[in-house]
Amino acid sequence: xxxxxLFEITLAGVGTGGLYALTGLAFVLIYKAxxxxxxxxxEMLMIGAYVFFSFAAGLALPIWLAVPGALLVSAAFGAVxxxxxxxxxxxxxxxxxxMVTVGLASMLVGLVELVWSADxxxxxxxxxxxxxxxxxxxxxxxxxxxxxxxxLLITAVLLLFRYWRGGVALRATAADQxxxxxxxxxxxxxxxxxxxxxxxxxxxxxxxxxxIGGLSSVMGxxxxxxxxxxxxxxLDSVAGALVGGVIVGVIEALAGFYIGGEYKLLAxxxxxxxxxxxxxxxxxxxxxxxxx
Amino acid sequence: xxxxASQTLLKVDGLSLAFGGxxxxxxxxxxxxxxxxxxxxxxxxxxxxxxFNTLSGFYRPAAxxxxxxxxxxxxxSPPKRAALGLARSFQNIALFRGMTVLDNxxxxxxxxxxxxxxxxxxxxxxxxxxxxxxxxxxEERIIxxxxxxxxxxxxxxxxSYGLQKRVELARALAMRPRLLLLDEPVAGMNREExxxxxxxxxxxxxEWGVTVLMVEHDMGMVMDLSDHVVVLNxxxxxxxxxxxxxxxxxxxxxxxxGSGNVEALRExxxxxxxxGAQARRAA
Numbered sequence: 001x002x003x004x005x006l007f008e009i010t011l012a013g014v015g016t017g018g019l020y021a022l023t024g025l026a027f028v029l030i031y032k033a034x035x036x037x038x039x040x041x042x043e044m045l046m047i048g049a050y051v052f053f054s055f056a057a058g059l060a061l062p063i064w065l066a067v068p069g070a071l072l073v074s075a076a077f078g079a080v081x082x083x084x085x086x087x088x089x090x091x092x093x094x095x096x097x098x099m100v101t102v103g104l105a106s107m108l109v110g111l112v113e114l115v116w117s118a119d120x121x122x123x124x125x126x127x128x129x130x131x132x133x134x135x136x137x138x139x140x141x142x143x144x145x146x147x148x149x150x151x152l153l154i155t156a157v158l159l160l161f162r163y164w165r166g167g168v169a170l171r172a173t174a175a176d177q178x179x180x181x182x183x184x185x186x187x188x189x190x191x192x193x194x195x196x197x198x199x200x201x202x203x204x205x206x207x208x209x210x211x212i213g214g215l216s217s218v219m220g221x222x223x224x225x226x227x228x229x230x231x232x233x234x235l236d237s238v239a240g241a242l243v244g245g246v247i248v249g250v251i252e253a254l255a256g257f258y259i260g261g262e263y264k265l266l267a268x269x270x271x272x273x274x275x276x277x278x279x280x281x282x283x284x285x286x287x288x289x290x291x292x
Numbered sequence: 293x294x295x296x297a298s299q300t301l302l303k304v305d306g307l308s309l310a311f312g313g314x315x316x317x318x319x320x321x322x323x324x325x326x327x328x329x330x331x332x333x334x335x336x337x338x339x340x341x342x343x344f345n346t347l348s349g350f351y352r353p354a355a356x357x358x359x360x361x362x363x364x365x366x367x368x369s370p371p372k373r374a375a376l377g378l379a380r381s382f383q384n385i386a387l388f389r390g391m392t393v394l395d396n397x398x399x400x401x402x403x404x405x406x407x408x409x410x411x412x413x414x415x416x417x418x419x420x421x422x423x424x425x426x427x428x429x430x431e432e433r434i435i436x437x438x439x440x441x442x443x444x445x446x447x448x449x450x451x452s453y454g455l456q457k458r459v460e461l462a463r464a465l466a467m468r469p470r471l472l473l474l475d476e477p478v479a480g481m482n483r484e485e486x487x488x489x490x491x492x493x494x495x496x497x498x499e500w501g502v503t504v505l506m507v508e509h510d511m512g513m514v515m516d517l518s519d520h521v522v523v524l525n526x527x528x529x530x531x532x533x534x535x536x537x538x539x540x541x542x543x544x545x546x547x548x549x550g551s552g553n554v555e556a557l558r559e560x561x562x563x564x565x566x567x568g569a570q571a572r573r574a575a
Binding site: 163165168171172175178179180181182184186 | 348349350369370371374375379380382386387388389390391395400402415463467
């Protein structure tokens with residue numbers, strides 16, 4: 001066995017895993033604050049990528065304008081989704097709001113095909129193209145920088161979550177909504193801020209994923225792996241999303257290389273079946289189960 | 293607008309609330325004088341907690357007004373009411389599980405803090421000052437006062453019921469309240485815990501000048517502590533006055549015991565027994 005090759009593939013897996021973790025974080029934020037299982041997370045990621053595409057390729061804006069612009073639009077989009085689709089579902093059963101996000105996902109695919117066509121698109125290159133060599137292992141530069149972008153953003157989000165007043169308000173809302181309301185936390189605003197933050201985080205992931213694999217109206221499939229990540233880690237666990245992201249990334253990379261590219265998703269979903277049988281609430285999740 | 297024009301801190305007038313066909317509250321009126329301890333009592337389902345939930349903004353009343361310190365509460369969201377100085381505790385403890393005692397108490401001050409996201413991320417001097425000031429005030433005034441110093445780092449989920457109730461009170465005090473709404477502060481407590489809580493409630497009023505409005509089932513405590521008692525039954529106020537007045541009120545006795553008239557009760561039993569005997573003879 002070629003150990004350097006194994007190392008190289010594992011590194012690539014960790015790189016992709018960072019993006020899974022980032023998107024998983026966006027998912028967990030929404031679930032924690034609003035108890036909505038957002039199946040449309042992959043499609044929200046896609047919207048971020050396409051908006052960035054419009055800014056960077058369509059309007060030919062420089063990167064330092066196109067990225068914040070895309071994130072602002074993504075956040076605004078998250079706010080609109082929360083206000084128009086999620087808030088009216090307040091107090092309905094979890095399955096109803098889950099179905100709303102299923103509908104949202106297919107609406108977004110339709111929207112992308114209408115606005116940007118169903119053809120594949122390529123994002124302009126903006127990450128350094130020089131190959132990274134660690135020992136004898138090569139790492140694709142896009143995956144390398146994508147991973148560090150994910151790590152940076154995850155750290156920032158975690159710090160805010162822990163220390164910022166708004167982050168504490170979010171945790172308090174997740175723990176007890178009535179109590180949060182009565183100590184003066186504006187709960188509806190926490191909901192909408194959470195959706196905005198999650199949409200922006202997913203947008204960053206979308207830009208990186210798009211620059212690695214190109215854009216298409218089916219890139220929301222990325223969200224399927226993310227779903228496995230959060231079920232694996234526990235729907236309401238930030239740590240679970242991070243650990244789960246890396247593990248799923250590595251397993252996919254190994255399966256893709258040693259068994260064959262077409263078995264990637266098979267490996268992911270085998271893992272899902274396994275975890276549902278052993279720990280249905282995930283590695284770190286709260287031991288209460290929402291049936292969907 | 294300060295309350296100097298009127299003596300009343302809270303005036304509730306003609307409050308009505310319905311859930312479908314059930315009238316939870318039907319024209320409830322009472323007032324709370326500043327510096328007083330006012331209790332709302334009544335049998336189960338009388339509408340006591342509904343009054344509280346309407347006051348803190350969780351329910352929207354069908355009719356009636358609530359004037360707090362010259363402000364009309366109608367249409368104000370719970371956070372706005374909190375900012376005006378209304379703080380509450382819950383009948384079933386509503387603490388932020390998974391956080392420590394100190395974090396729970398600090399969250400009470402949430403609506404008064406100003407630090408923004410970026411300031412917090414880089415922990416700027418302004419953010420640090422605000423945090424330190426908050427910490428000092430909470431440690432010196434609230435934690436020492438309520439004698440919970442030994443548990444401040446403990447996660448709330450690990451505490452006994454009585455201590456959890458005390459942490460809830462601490463969190464409400466951190467909100468710098470003017471009116472403290474306590475929903476059954478001693479429910480389910482043993483005698484010692486009840487006495488502790490009664491002492492804290494009296495001291496909250498004396499040292500902090502906070503007006504207290506509470507719902508409580510423990511009659512001994514209500515009669516000892518209250519300056520003023522409001523009795524609810526089936527969503528209506530049936531008595532309102534000083535504890536001694538309310539205690540002697542026949543309507544109140546009837547609401548609690550069904551009927552205050554023992555003679556009438558005995559007569560009813562005898563009539564029922566006679567009717568039964570007659571039926572047996574006929575058969």
